[in-house]
Amino acid sequence: MKTTIKIAWRNCWRNSLRSSIVIASIALGIWSSIFLMGFSTGLVEQRIEKMVNLEIGDIQIHSTTYDVQSDILSTVQDLETTENLLSYNPNVASYSSRFKTDAFALSPHGQQGVKLLGVNPADEMKVLNLAEHLEEGTFLDSKNTYPILVGKKLAKELHLKLNSKIQLNFTDTNANQITKNFKVCGIFYVGNDAFDGFTVFAPIKTIERLTGEHLIHEIIVKTKNTDNLASIATELQSNNPNNLIENWQKRYPEIAYGVDMMDTTMYILMSIIIAALLFGIVNTLVMSILERKKELGILMAIGISTWKLRMMIVFESLVYGLVGGPLGVFLGYVTIQYFGEKGLDLSGFGEGMEAFGYDPIIYVQIDPKYYLIYTSYILLATFIGGFYPSRMATKLNPIEAIRSI
Amino acid sequence: MKKVIETKKVNKIFGDGEIAVHALNDVSIEISEGEFTALVGPSGSGKTTLLNMIGGLDNPNSGNVILNAQDIGMLKKNEMTEFRQKNIGFVFQAYNLIPVLSAYENAEFIMLLQGISSQERKERVYKLLEEVGLKGKENNKPGELSGGQQQRVAVVRALAAKPAYILADEPTANLDSTATNDLLDLMYRLNQEENMTFVFATHDQRVIDRAKRVIYLDDGKVVKDELR
Numbered sequence: 001m002k003t004t005i006k007i008a009w010r011n012c013w014r015n016s017l018r019s020s021i022v023i024a025s026i027a028l029g030i031w032s033s034i035f036l037m038g039f040s041t042g043l044v045e046q047r048i049e050k051m052v053n054l055e056i057g058d059i060q061i062h063s064t065t066y067d068v069q070s071d072i073l074s075t076v077q078d079l080e081t082t083e084n085l086l087s088y089n090p091n092v093a094s095y096s097s098r099f100k101t102d103a104f105a106l107s108p109h110g111q112q113g114v115k116l117l118g119v120n121p122a123d124e125m126k127v128l129n130l131a132e133h134l135e136e137g138t139f140l141d142s143k144n145t146y147p148i149l150v151g152k153k154l155a156k157e158l159h160l161k162l163n164s165k166i167q168l169n170f171t172d173t174n175a176n177q178i179t180k181n182f183k184v185c186g187i188f189y190v191g192n193d194a195f196d197g198f199t200v201f202a203p204i205k206t207i208e209r210l211t212g213e214h215l216i217h218e219i220i221v222k223t224k225n226t227d228n229l230a231s232i233a234t235e236l237q238s239n240n241p242n243n244l245i246e247n248w249q250k251r252y253p254e255i256a257y258g259v260d261m262m263d264t265t266m267y268i269l270m271s272i273i274i275a276a277l278l279f280g281i282v283n284t285l286v287m288s289i290l291e292r293k294k295e296l297g298i299l300m301a302i303g304i305s306t307w308k309l310r311m312m313i314v315f316e317s318l319v320y321g322l323v324g325g326p327l328g329v330f331l332g333y334v335t336i337q338y339f340g341e342k343g344l345d346l347s348g349f350g351e352g353m354e355a356f357g358y359d360p361i362i363y364v365q366i367d368p369k370y371y372l373i374y375t376s377y378i379l380l381a382t383f384i385g386g387f388y389p390s391r392m393a394t395k396l397n398p399i400e401a402i403r404s405i
Numbered sequence: 406m407k408k409v410i411e412t413k414k415v416n417k418i419f420g421d422g423e424i425a426v427h428a429l430n431d432v433s434i435e436i437s438e439g440e441f442t443a444l445v446g447p448s449g450s451g452k453t454t455l456l457n458m459i460g461g462l463d464n465p466n467s468g469n470v471i472l473n474a475q476d477i478g479m480l481k482k483n484e485m486t487e488f489r490q491k492n493i494g495f496v497f498q499a500y501n502l503i504p505v506l507s508a509y510e511n512a513e514f515i516m517l518l519q520g521i522s523s524q525e526r527k528e529r530v531y532k533l534l535e536e537v538g539l540k541g542k543e544n545n546k547p548g549e550l551s552g553g554q555q556q557r558v559a560v561v562r563a564l565a566a567k568p569a570y571i572l573a574d575e576p577t578a579n580l581d582s583t584a585t586n587d588l589l590d591l592m593y594r595l596n597q598e599e600n601m602t603f604v605f606a607t608h609d610q611r612v613i614d615r616a617k618r619v620i621y622l623d624d625g626k627v628v629k630d631e632l633r
């Protein structure tokens with residue numbers, strides 16, 4: 001066995017250029033798929049993190065009718081009990097109860113339908129980090145009686161600056177039109193047009209002064225541990241039949257689906273790359289066998305067993321994987337570490353991406369288990385890659401092989 | 406004297422129909438332990454074919470081949486391989502050695518396959534390499550040895566495994582006359598001192614001159630069998 005491995009190892013380095021090319025292609029293949037994986041994971045995770053931390057929170061609570069009929073009447077049921085449940089749940093870090101309705105915003109320069117959110121700034125800041133994403137002004141911390149926080153995109157469209165006036169129109173529970181002028185106290189920028197262009201925040205106290213009621217349409221929740229959001233949501237839901245309590249994955253399945261899709265895509269990509277590598281490996285082995293037919297014939301004549309001969313060829317194949325695989329994984333690891341730390345700046349071609357809420361700087365990341373998965377895949381692939389050539393070698397007729405030149 | 410090789414009415418035909426070549430035609434020979442035999446004959450006369458037959462590398466179309474008291478017609482491919490490993494030493498015309506292994510590693514190769522202990526391998530290889538004048542070359546790769554030196558390593562490899570006999574197909578074809586003489590001296594001495602049986606297929610007059618028995622082949626038939 002030792003000798004078989006020794007011969008195989010040395011055989012690999014007989015044509016060191018050829019072997020280096022195979023090994024380099026393996027390393028490159030692994031490296032690029034690790035990098036791609038890190039890149040898309042980073043992209044998607046950042047997008048999700050941003051959404052969860054700036055826009056939606058970990059868990060959302062609405063009345064069961066909210067999705068059917070999202071008007072001002074669809075308020076969270078059993079509000080006090082629900083809020084108490086949240087306060088005493090050990091998994092809940094904080095929550096923010098919000099007034100949420102469709103409104104119409106007007107300025108001298110234009111008009112726009114928006115989501116009006118009435119929030120308690122202190123509560124809201126404990127759930128979302130939006131306060132850290134202000135371009136100007138404050139998070140509703142204003143002496144003005146009717147302050148409003150608008151997104152950058154909306155500000156641009158309606159030509160709003162700090163302290164600009166903006167008129168909001170919405171309906172109260174009695175179908176009365178409420179019209180009020182607000183003063184811009186801050187402009188936020190998340191980088192997602194769908195949010196920046198259509199969301200405005202006002203203090204819930206202000207809203208209550210206008211409606212005369214304490215209306216809560218949505219509670220967003222921040223948990224202490226995001227790993228088991230689903231079970232936390234289920235637990236909350238079980239005590240709260242009149243409301244719909246959903247973790248973000250459930251409420252926004254298209255985003256969660258995107259993560260799954262990405263994983264699948266990565267596996268497919270990895271399989272394609274490995275299949276391509278497999279062809280290269282088989283090709284190289286076949287060439288090297290044809291080149292040393294005579295030598296293999298002599299080995300067979302002097303009595304090497306079919307099994308040992310096969311092992312020898314399979315080992316040769318494995319050497320490629322054993323050298324190329326870890327090399328690729330190492331390069332991948334270094335690259336991921338580097339761009340995970342420094343970030344990969346795509347602002348040059350990131351215009352379109354930004355509009356969809358993706359960061360122009362991607363901090364690549366990868367689940368470390370993939371290093372192991374990639375290594376075992378390539379070892380498996382080289383192992384399999386050795387099979388056909390090894391069979392070919394054992395099919396040689398020693399007499400003919402020795403006669404050949 | 407113990408018979409180590411026996412062929413009974415062996416026929417070998419390559420191809421069929423019009424292009425069939427009757428490479429061996431009713432060849433019956435017997436070779437006993439300790440013989441030093443040359444198979445000679447013109448090109449195409451069937452020397453290599455016969456050698457392959459008694460080397461257990463090829464099967465006859467008809468007739469029996471009995472090697473070291475074993476009728477090899479009974480053996481399966483794997484058993485045949487093992488039989489060769491245990492009983493037969495080979496020295497081919499050229500490129501006998503595994504290029505990636507040193508002289509020492511090549512020499513011990515068959516013993517490794519046989520599962521002989523490293524201590525024993527070491528003793529046999531060092532002793533034999535010294536005997537054939539390759540002391541100090543143990544770590545050289547075949548590429549760093551002359552043709553004659555490579556052939557001597559091949560002889561050591563065959564011999565170290567203690568086969569029943571050694572077959573050599575044109576072992577001197579690629580050697581100059583000094584190397585040829587050295588190799589012949591070596592094999593002759595091993596034959597004399599260790600009673601090792603050698604069978605050569607050869608054109609080389611220098612080899613024929615040293616042989617103790619010469620079997621002449623022509624057109625696949627034994628035409629003369631001469632003991633000297």
Ligand SMILES: Nc1ncnc2c1ncn2[C@@H]1O[C@H](COP(=O)(O)OP(=O)(O)OP(=O)(O)O)[C@@H](O)[C@H]1O
Pocket residue numbers: 419420426427428446447448449450451452453454455606608
């Ligand atoms: N695999 C084969 N297929 C077809 N014909 C073959 C094959 N091997 C040998 N022959 C034929 O059998 C005959 C004997 O060949 P063999 O190689 O035994 O001759 P030889 O005496 O060794 O010749 P040389 O001195 O040239 O080595 C030749 O006519 C050869 O062409």
Ligand SMILES: [Mg+2]
Pocket residue numbers: 452453454574606
């Ligand atoms: Mg011949």
